Amino acid sequence: MDYNKYYKKTKVKSERKIERVNNIDVKESISIDKTIYILLVIALVIIPLFIKAHITEFISPKLTFLSTGMQADIFSYYKYTFLIILTIIVAVLFVYKLLFLQYNISKRKSNLFLGILAVVVTLSAIFSPYKSVALHGMFNRHEGAITFICYLTLFFVAANTKYSIKQMHGLLYCLYPFVIINMILGIAILKGKNLIDIDWIHNFILGSIPEGAQISEGAKIWATVSNPNFISGIGAVLTVLFLTWAIFDQNKVRAGINVVVAAMSMSMIFTSLSTSGFLTIIVLLPVVFILIFFNERKVKPFVVLLAFVILATSIFIPLANKDPRVWNETFGFVIKENPFVKLQAEDNSNKNNNTAQMDTVSDVNLRKGVFKKGLSDIFLPSKAYADGNSNANDTNKFEIPTLPASSSSAGSGRAYIWEKTIETAMKRPILGYGLDTFVYVFPQNDINKVTGLGTHNIIVDKPHNIYLALLMGSGIFALLAFVTLVGAVLFMGVKAVLKRHITQQENAVMFALLTASIAYLVQGMFNDFVIGATVIFWILLGVLVSILHQATSSKKTF
Known part of the structure; x- marks a missing residue:
């Protein structure tokens, strides 16, 4: 075969x-x-x-x-x-x-x-x-x-x-x-x-x-x-x-x-x-x-x-x-x-003048002492007293630290956020903190936050x-x-x-x-x-x- x-x-x-x-x-x-x-x-x-x-x-x-x-x-x-x-x-x-x-x-x-x-x-x-x-x-x-x-x-x-x-x-x-x-x-x-x-x-x-x-x-x-x-x-x-x-x-x-x-x-x-x-x-x-x-x-x-x-x-x-x-x-x-601001300036002039007058009145009232003597010191103190006694010796007084001046960093505050982000990331450089956990690990209470973002009342997420x-x-x-x-x-x-x-x-x-x-x-x-x-x-x-x-x-x- x-x-x-x-x-x-x-x-x-x-x-x-x-x-x-x-x-x-x-x-x-x-x-x-x-x-x-x-x-x-x-x-x-x-x-x-x-x-x-x-x-x-x-x-x-x-x-x-x-x-x-x-x-x-x-x-x-x-x-x-x-x-x-x-x-x-x-x-x-x-x-x-x-x-x-x-x-x-x-x-x-x-x-x-x-x-x-x-x-x-x-x-x-x-x-x-x-x-x-x-x-x-x-x-x-x-x-x-x-x-x-x-x-x-x-x-x-x-x-x-x-x-x-x-x-x-x-x-x-x-x-x-x-x-x-x-x-x-x-x-x-x-x-x-x-x-x-x-x-x-x-x-x-x-x-x-x-x-x-x-x-x-x-x-x-x-x-x-x-x-x-x-x-x-x-x-x-x-x-x-x-x-x-x-x-x-x-x-x-x-x-x-x-x-x-x-x-x-x-x-x-x-x-x-x-x-x-x-x-x-x-x-x-x-x-x-x-x-x-x-x-x-x-x-x-x-x-x-x-x-x-x-x-x-x-x-x-x-x-x-x-x-x-x-x-x-x-x-x-x-x-x-901005050439377009001039076009709106006249339309908004009355409103702006009224606002300016209100601000001026407010400033004058403060300067003339509308608040009673000592009232502003009670609600806006520059010093704190541990015993609540305003007549205590200066040695017992605790000076409230001077906070940084308010300002905003470059890029609408981005420069500050980027700087702090890099600092925080370097604490866990290998695997990080997990995606989208940023809000919990960013230093929200940083004292210099006001210098980078203009205010402390912002949650960076x-x-x-x-x-x-x-x-x-x-x-x-x-x-x-x-x-x-x-x-x-x-x-x-x-x-x-x-x-x-x-x-x-x-x-x-x-x-x-x-x-x-x-x-x-x-x-x-x-x-x-x-x-x-x-x-x-x-x-x-x-x-x-x-x-x-x-x-x-x-x-x-x-």
Whole structure:
């Protein structure tokens, strides 16, 4: 019997069967990638936008100024919930693709740094003196270890998912609603209109709070993230993203739309009344100009820039006329004289005169001794007596120490906060205190607080710097891993630009993601991690890694 013939026939059938199975696996893998893409789109649409009141019982880990009891939050709880749910679904799909569809994770040096960061963040929560807070974060922020691990998971999955050109565009399109809604909220507040007073908005956001609970009088919804500084920072990121996309996009209609969206993103910076976003734009402009030299069409980029400047100016002038602080927090950083103050000076002159007269009367009354003799010495003493006897000998008197003069350090007090943060972080440099435990470990009773922040009556709950937040929360190894991780990605982006590894179609998206990532890292010098903005950064950074890997797959990976 000719066994060789039989063997060859069987081998051919086996190879065909394996080929069919592989084809099925590839098709199913593509289907899984599409599902993951949809989930990432949902994350980019819902998480940054969703706000709704939630009341939870918060147990303070120690007796302090933050009391245990029922605490309310509007901006972070549901974002945190959606983030966890979507991350779990995405992770399960990815693990299925990995285990059952023969997907191979690309060997990259960045995976090592990502793993180190994840491990150190986890260990920092385990060994934190405030474990519950380090795990979940504060009730009004939810920036603990779980949130950070979710960020890293979404980044890793996004980096190991393949995208078509349409899908790349779709991931950026889904940020349009965030820009439009926050622009409307910001302009409304600046014009004195509080959208939370509209019945259906009020009922949606506050409808879940218990009967009898009330929000503070005059409460306003500035944006869909919890602080104007955050909306200024993410506004700068999105301005750079859409402006760069418009500059390099070959589709004229889409480029025109993105110029408008970039101008709308810029309005988020104007209405936030925060300087951080404007500074980020100034820093990123040279980067954009450098990238323009890699564009084959030299005229179009400057046409796009001119259109953007005209649109942004047409938004800026009416806003600055309405509120001169718009100038102070943008161009006022460079040009101190505010031309828009003069326009309002005459309108407010009567009011200012009345206020000045009231202040003058108050001063005169004090000088004339309106208080009875000795009354001010009783209520405002310069000395304290242990026995309560004001006639005691001077040797028994305790002199109240002279407090430092009130002032504010550079960056609206940030310089003082950064200095004390570094001092505190160095006491636990390896694993830190746990993410989002900042409020409990910062020296709130420091006598020099008044010289840095202008008053003692401020609770410092965050460092206003993402790098110091990592240093304080998870230690120096977490900070180094984070910087090395993002540095490796940006290095490969620059390398791809110089060697022109990116196709013309992917070029515009890659440039947009690259500049947006740099913008986020720059604004992070002045702002903190916050779910509504940080999730955008990590997902888009993962997409950037995927694009770079697809373009340089034949080269040495990173």
